[in-house]
Amino acid sequence: MSIRRKIIDYSRGDNLGHFWRLYRLQKKAKNGIMRDILTFFMSRSAHRHGGYIGPDTVILGVPVLPHGLHGIFISRFAQIGENCRIYQNVTIGEVNRKAPVIGNHCLIGAGAILVGDIKIGDHVKIGAGTVVSTDLPDGCTVVSQPMRVIEKNEPAS
Numbered sequence: 430m431s432i433r434r435k436i437i438d439y440s441r442g443d444n445l446g447h448f449w450r451l452y453r454l455q456k457k458a459k460n461g462i463m464r465d466i467l468t469f470f471m472s473r474s475a476h477r478h479g480g481y482i483g484p485d486t487v488i489l490g491v492p493v494l495p496h497g498l499h500g501i502f503i504s505r506f507a508q509i510g511e512n513c514r515i516y517q518n519v520t521i522g523e524v525n526r527k528a529p530v531i532g533n534h535c536l537i538g539a540g541a542i543l544v545g546d547i548k549i550g551d552h553v554k555i556g557a558g559t560v561v562s563t564d565l566p567d568g569c570t571v572v573s574q575p576m577r578v579i580e581k582n583e584p585a586s
């Protein structure tokens with residue numbers, strides 16, 4: 430990647446490499462003070478990119494964020510599987526310290542809200558603006574307000 434391209438990506442907030450390095454270091458930190466320092470820098474980096482990912486959030490792999498962290502809020506109690514694609518202005522919130530558990534290979538559309546103690550299966554597609562407050566099985570697609578299942582596919586293994 431050229432220096433010009435790196436500068437453009439960084440200025441737009443698309444370069445999250447630094448943020449993910451801080452996130453991984455923070456997860457590995459054994460010492461409480463070192464973890465707190467890394468959490469501070471991780472939070473500042475997320476704030477610069479316009480989003481928030483809680484320090485205790487469990488994220489397997491690196492999620493695909495096509496629009497960077499812009500407007501994304503992820504509760505510190507949430508768990509996100511591998512290869513999830515999360516668009517801008519998504520809220521993954523908590524109720525009574527319980528947050529969603531999201532499976533692998535999910536797509537969460539712009540402005541979607543996932544809240545409470547719910548489980549989202551693997552290969553689920555959540556449409557833009559959908560509010561999800563109930564469990565979703567593997568391979569389904571949900572859209573609209575109120576949420577409704579429009580398609581249920583068995584994931585290819």
